[in-house]
Amino acid sequence: MLSPIASTAPSAVLISGARVLDLDGDVHRPEETDLLVVAERIAACRKGMGADLDAGRTLPELPAGVPLERLSAKGKLVVPGFVNSHYHSHDVLLKGCFETIPLELWVLSALPPAFPKRSTAEVRARTLLGAVECLRSGITTVQDLATVYPYDEQHVDAILKAYEEVGIRCVFALQVADVPGVKSIPFWDEVVPPSMREGLSGAVEPFGRGMEVVELVESAMRKRERIHPRITWALGPTSPERCSEAFLGGLGDLARSRGLPIYTHIYESKAMTLMARQGHAKDNGSLISYLQRCGVLSPKLTLAHSVWMLPAEIRMLADAGTSVVLNPVGNLKTRSGVAPIRPYMEAGVNIALGCDNCSCSDAQNMFQSMKLFASLAAITHPEPGPPTARDALVAATVSGARTAGLEGEVGALKVGMKADLSILDLADPSFVPLNSAARQLVFTEAGRSVEHVMVDGRFLVRDRRVTSIDEAALREEVAELMVPLRRDLEAVLSRNQKMLPYLMEAHRRTWETDIGLNRYIGAGNG
Numbered sequence: 001m002l003s004p005i006a007s008t009a010p011s012a013v014l015i016s017g018a019r020v021l022d023l024d025g026d027v028h029r030p031e032e033t034d035l036l037v038v039a040e041r042i043a044a045c046r047k048g049m050g051a052d053l054d055a056g057r058t059l060p061e062l063p064a065g066v067p068l069e070r071l072s073a074k075g076k077l078v079v080p081g082f083v084n085s086h087y088h089s090h091d092v093l094l095k096g097c098f099e100t101i102p103l104e105l106w107v108l109s110a111l112p113p114a115f116p117k118r119s120t121a122e123v124r125a126r127t128l129l130g131a132v133e134c135l136r137s138g139i140t141t142v143q144d145l146a147t148v149y150p151y152d153e154q155h156v157d158a159i160l161k162a163y164e165e166v167g168i169r170c171v172f173a174l175q176v177a178d179v180p181g182v183k184s185i186p187f188w189d190e191v192v193p194p195s196m197r198e199g200l201s202g203a204v205e206p207f208g209r210g211m212e213v214v215e216l217v218e219s220a221m222r223k224r225e226r227i228h229p230r231i232t233w234a235l236g237p238t239s240p241e242r243c244s245e246a247f248l249g250g251l252g253d254l255a256r257s258r259g260l261p262i263y264t265h266i267y268e269s270k271a272m273t274l275m276a277r278q279g280h281a282k283d284n285g286s287l288i289s290y291l292q293r294c295g296v297l298s299p300k301l302t303l304a305h306s307v308w309m310l311p312a313e314i315r316m317l318a319d320a321g322t323s324v325v326l327n328p329v330g331n332l333k334t335r336s337g338v339a340p341i342r343p344y345m346e347a348g349v350n351i352a353l354g355c356d357n358c359s360c361s362d363a364q365n366m367f368q369s370m371k372l373f374a375s376l377a378a379i380t381h382p383e384p385g386p387p388t389a390r391d392a393l394v395a396a397t398v399s400g401a402r403t404a405g406l407e408g409e410v411g412a413l414k415v416g417m418k419a420d421l422s423i424l425d426l427a428d429p430s431f432v433p434l435n436s437a438a439r440q441l442v443f444t445e446a447g448r449s450v451e452h453v454m455v456d457g458r459f460l461v462r463d464r465r466v467t468s469i470d471e472a473a474l475r476e477e478v479a480e481l482m483v484p485l486r487r488d489l490e491a492v493l494s495r496n497q498k499m500l501p502y503l504m505e506a507h508r509r510t511w512e513t514d515i516g517l518n519r520y521i522g523a524g525n526g
């Protein structure tokens with residue numbers, strides 16, 4: 001068992017002399033200022049607080065008797081903690097296991113329904129390790145769309161307790177569906193021989209009939225809400241084509257009655273989009289129309305990926321106030337194409353950023369996501385223009401907070417907001433010379449400069465080490481857990497190898513079908 005090591009949790013911290021990034025201010029040369037954190041919130045952000053204390057003066061924002069830690073941070077840059085708006089904790093241990101393979105093949109190789117049931121110890125360790133990776137690169141909030149399959153209440157508890165132990169902020173959603181995965185991929189039913197079909201699965205499989213699953217999710221949430229102070233809940237229908245109308249409607253009712261965000265995957269690959277065209281004639285092949293008809297197209301809805309979205313659908317999202325969360329690294333690694341970044345921006349759709357799964361991206365690193373987001377619009381829009389470096393930072397912070405239901409609480413360093421932040425070393429070569437903090441954060445830095453990370457006013461990373469858990473003990477535990485996991489992965493890959501000719505045939509048929517949209521530059525041009 002891991003034993004948490006004690007972390008110093010001062011009641012107040014004064015970070016003095018650092019450049020503090022304000023996305024509403026000068027993002028290129030942020031001013032040197034002082035930042036006072038009292039309990040879990042930012043109490044003051046102004047120059048001269050350190051000097052006042054040195055001169056024996058008191059700070060009006062610091063309640064008498066509260067112990068104060070002082071951190072001299074000249075030569076550092078304080079940035080808001082990143083919000084990783086699309087993340088899955090269930091395949092953390094499979095990073096580096098796959099080359100770039102098509103999405104549908106990767107799902108069959110990496111996601112829980114393809115594997116025998118995992119141990120509670122493995123579920124706990126993978127959740128901790130994913131959170132550690134996030135924290136070490138300056139991510140302070142994760143939106144975990146977790147597959148717990150086969151469903152087990154102990155596994156839900158293991159995940160939530162792990163998040164509580166490590167201390168990262170989490171919006172937790174159980175990934176659910178009521179349509180089997182085999183029914184959601186074009187041509188699988190036709191080309192894969194019946195004897196092999198039990199090996200075909202999706203990101204999650206139904207736990208029961210539609211409304212039973214809605215009740216199960218509500219019950220799981222009710223039992224645990226308010227137990228974990230930094231964990232809030234969201235709903236996670238895996239993707240619209242995997243959810244019946246009654247099921248989505250039931251989740252929508254639950255979301256409205258409880259004020260919950262809803263996360264789902266949409267139009268990630270061409271196959272998912274073709275499925276919409278083939279299976280949703282009633283909605284003219286549009287999953288956005290389907291979501292609207294089911295009553296869930298609203299500002300509470302966030303659509304992950306949204307690569308193969310039509311222009312008319314983008315306008316519908318803007319009108320409904322629905323957000324998208326783009327995952328450019330994972331989309332490239334799964335050969336899924338590039339999202340229409342500029343059209344989303346021009347329509348005024350709220351855009352957040354995510355790092356997606358550990359085995360399809362394969363890094364929990366918002367610096368990578370920001371750089372690709374800011375760069376990839378160039379493949380469709382050769383003229384200069386947005387997204388700028390500041391746009392990428394906004395997507396990784398403020399816009400992500402909106403999708404998390406934490407707008408005004410996290411995502412910026414303003415008085416009254418939660419103290420979720422990172423302190424970066426400006427002596428790192430990434431920032432020498434300092435020409436533009438925003439551009440060097442987005443285009444130069446890769447995470448090397450992250451020294452300290454605070455969540456809820458508590459340092460969870462101090463001098464590049466996680467303070468809340470014993471990382472060395474976690475590494476040892478993971479090494480033991482990898483023995484059975486590697487054995488099971490080999491069995492999964494061997495089964496998939498036998499199905500490969502059929503899966504590739506289904507893939508080819510998908511590619512030969514015109515869906516009225518292309519998200520690959522140069523496709524068909526040699």
Ligand SMILES: [Zn+2]
Pocket residue numbers: 086087088145265304356357
């Ligand atoms: Zn995902």
